[in-house]
Amino acid sequence: MLGGGHSPVSPKLGLGVDQVLMLQMVLADLSLVTLTKDGTYKQHINGTITTSDDTDLFWAARGGGGGTFGVVTLIKYKLHLPPSKHTLYICSFSTVTQPGKSLKEIRNGMNSVMQDLPEEFGGYLLTGTTCYTTFPSCKMAAYALYVFHHWGAVEENQRWFDKLEAESDKLSEYLLSGPCSLTEYSTFYEYVKTLPNITYQEVDMDGTFLTSSEYNEDFIKKESNLNAASFRAQSPMSATYIRLGGQTRNTSSGATAVNPLFRNAMWTIAYGGNARQVKRYGAIIKSTVAAKGQYFSECDDTLDPGEWQEEFWGQSNYDRLLDIKRKYDPDNDFTCKQCVGSNATRYKISLYLFLLIFFLY
Numbered sequence: 001m002l003g004g005g006h007s008p009v010s011p012k013l014g015l016g017v018d019q020v021l022m023l024q025m026v027l028a029d030l031s032l033v034t035l036t037k038d039g040t041y042k043q044h045i046n047g048t049i050t051t052s053d054d055t056d057l058f059w060a061a062r063g064g065g066g067g068t069f070g071v072v073t074l075i076k077y078k079l080h081l082p083p084s085k086h087t088l089y090i091c092s093f094s095t096v097t098q099p100g101k102s103l104k105e106i107r108n109g110m111n112s113v114m115q116d117l118p119e120e121f122g123g124y125l126l127t128g129t130t131c132y133t134t135f136p137s138c139k140m141a142a143y144a145l146y147v148f149h150h151w152g153a154v155e156e157n158q159r160w161f162d163k164l165e166a167e168s169d170k171l172s173e174y175l176l177s178g179p180c181s182l183t184e185y186s187t188f189y190e191y192v193k194t195l196p197n198i199t200y201q202e203v204d205m206d207g208t209f210l211t212s213s214e215y216n217e218d219f220i221k222k223e224s225n226l227n228a229a230s231f232r233a234q235s236p237m238s239a240t241y242i243r244l245g246g247q248t249r250n251t252s253s254g255a256t257a258v259n260p261l262f263r264n265a266m267w268t269i270a271y272g273g274n275a276r277q278v279k280r281y282g283a284i285i286k287s288t289v290a291a292k293g294q295y296f297s298e299c300d301d302t303l304d305p306g307e308w309q310e311e312f313w314g315q316s317n318y319d320r321l322l323d324i325k326r327k328y329d330p331d332n333d334f335t336c337k338q339c340v341g342s343n344a345t346r347y348k349i350s351l352y353l354f355l356l357i358f359f360l361y
Ligand SMILES: Cc1cc2nc3c(=O)[nH]c(=O)nc-3n(C[C@H](O)[C@H](O)[C@H](O)COP(=O)(O)OP(=O)(O)OC[C@H]3O[C@@H](n4cnc5c(N)ncnc54)[C@H](O)[C@@H]3O)c2cc1C
Pocket: 001, 002, 003, 004, 005, 006, 007, 065, 066, 067, 068, 070, 071, 072, 073, 200, 297, 298, 336
């Protein structure tokens, strides 16, 4: 959460960091600070208390990344009344016959409705290729999965469900296992309880933000070609698009420390596969976006020193975060890979020095 926090209800409610009312944190000097939009309340190790209207740390902790400014011991969140129902609408398409061509058709069709979906609709697009049998050899499938989470009962947005239904009917030749499925749950938690245990696999990954105007014909063409290439090469690759917009956009980009691109984007995309594919995919996909950036918590962890600062936070947010870091943790006691003020360069230089000395001996 300290890095941002998106979810299927982000279009309706905003990011995780947008819900934070108060944070308590133990700082490097062992003081305990209580941070709110009104200022900082500090209990020093010697028992004295100071207060100030400084909100820098409250700003930094909401998006500046975990493990950076102190140890968070308490978070107070804004709560929201639950919707009447939580609805899940899933359309699962197979693009196995002609991966590139059919993905393009599916994307264009579904987009015609999705561009204007109201903020009650959040969720994911998952697309890619996978081996559906691995023995005796990999048999490839290419897929496009649309997972819509709807805040409320179906009848509250019936006309949008009808539009989605009509569009998916037009694409019925690609539907994987019959029509799109519609399930109403009494609460979001009831839905969560139905999820199976998932086994995770380590992959190389990278990502980008995408505005609605960047999610255009050119992008779709490039994405479809990549999909077809991965299918032909029998080299699985997957991408997850997380829907933003709505309330995510309604919080001013300076209110929290997350990358300002979060506030304009329609999607945040994370893609994974082997290192070579991820690089190739990234180079092509990112050539279509105006501003480079990615979500700190779902990022490429192999970016060069000097690259990730701007990609994760935007340069001006990063500069401010670094000032705050130097003020509250001058000795860099809290550090992690590719975090504000992290000494990745120093590590590399030390390693090179160590290797040099080793070989000289
Ligand atoms: C399979 C998978 C699915 C994901 N899905 C989503 C998603 O839907 N939405 C989303 O927004 N993100 C998602 N993420 C990213 C996820 O939110 C981040 O990895 C997040 O940082 C995990 O939080 P954690 O508390 O488990 O942190 P950890 O992985 O334990 O820690 C993350 C960082 O925070 C630091 N940290 C941990 N606790 C504290 C603390 N109390 N105070 C200060 N620093 C601390 C750690 O030192 C570390 O640097 C996903 C990640 C994975 C692997």
